[in-house]
Amino acid sequence: MNTTSRAAAPRRLPPEQRERSIVDGAIALARESGLEALTLRAVAAKVGVTPALVAHYRPVMEAFVAEVFTAIVAAERDEVIASYDPALDLRANLLRLIETLLDDARDDVAMVWVQSWALGVRNEALAARVRAEMDLWQTALEELISGALAETSGAGVDAASSAWMLLAMVDGMSAHSLVRWAPRDRAALARRTLAAVLDVSAETTAAPAGIDR
Amino acid sequence: MNTTSRAAAPRRLPPEQRERSIVDGAIALARESGLEALTLRAVAAKVGVTPALVAHYRPVMEAFVAEVFTAIVAAERDEVIASYDPALDLRANLLRLIETLLDDARDDVAMVWVQSWALGVRNEALAARVRAEMDLWQTALEELISGALAETSGAGVDAASSAWMLLAMVDGMSAHSLVRWAPRDRAALARRTLAAVLDVSAETTAAPAGIDR
DNA sequence: TCGACTATTGAACAGGTGATCAACAGGTGC
């Protein structure tokens, strides 16, 4: 009932099925305990097989870590981006997006990201995947932002660098949350973050909850 | 001429001197290769002594890592804060500060920070030190920012949350730099970052324009 | 039913980690 959550799998599975089982187990493990917890033996225990079998399906652990990273963050990105609500304007959607990314419930993915930057220093395969995923985030955000700027009167604001700043800010806050260093009101911070990035006066939203001063 | 940069130390040293030698070696090693490289044997090799001697002076490695972290980032903070130039106004000083923090030359300290967040998940002693250092940064920045806001017309901007955002943004960019994901012009980004945090129109040069909505 | 194919295992390897401790040896005081 702890780490060995999955019962020992049936003795012999078709390769595709076993492979999926191992990859899924690794993804679940990384979500729970971070990318650093992805050891051959830990994955094997999680899935209920021998370390040698994990090594059989994923011979190079470094590459496996990179693969798991991509699977996790790509899924998250798809999910977050897909939660776009056409009924709302772009600015409201952006705010929702930031709130989602800063949500405590996403601390598992935050841990994966932070560890990916640290591990990327010595795992170049991982670093390349990290850059690719960040490019995708940057592109997606830039698109949303330039749309939001067009809605409001955001002339003179560079959407690309806004996206860059937004990513940096969200990622920085994620990193901080790993050591539990966070401000009291994350929602207020999300609004302030958006305002800062879109370079508008702090209180645009007519403040249903005044941010304070 | 490589990692064993220091010649083997004289056979027997007074404890304070030996201790300092070991701590200094560990700090140098962490700067070069990150906190994760701080192993008993690596530090010993760096200083030119036996692993057992390192363990003798620092019996618990986890605590030693936390200590080295504090030494490195506290020194950096002191240095950066001390480079305040009274001849310039506060905003200019803030800009210089951001530029300094984003400078490539500080990638070593950036690596220490990012690894500290990742390691802090499992090293609570380290996490506590990290929070303490971040508090000090936050306080120092908040002071500078509130001063800058008083100089210019920064009414309505909350200095505390500005400091928070600035830290997040700088830290996020540091994390990104570890996997070499960075924009071309860091100086321009520093200006844009400052403008965003102080909540002023994006292009202070071009559009001193009215902040609309 | 039996053979072939192959998924899976157990065991071992070489290398890494932090930590411990009896024994050695340099320096100082007598």
Add this chain to the structure above:
DNA sequence: GCACCTGTTGATCACCTGTTCAATAGTCGA
């Protein structure tokens, strides 16, 4: 010059890591 004190070492422990490979055993087709 000798003895004590203690800084320092070498060896060893238990445990971790990824990787390899011969041997086992499940399953399917003939």
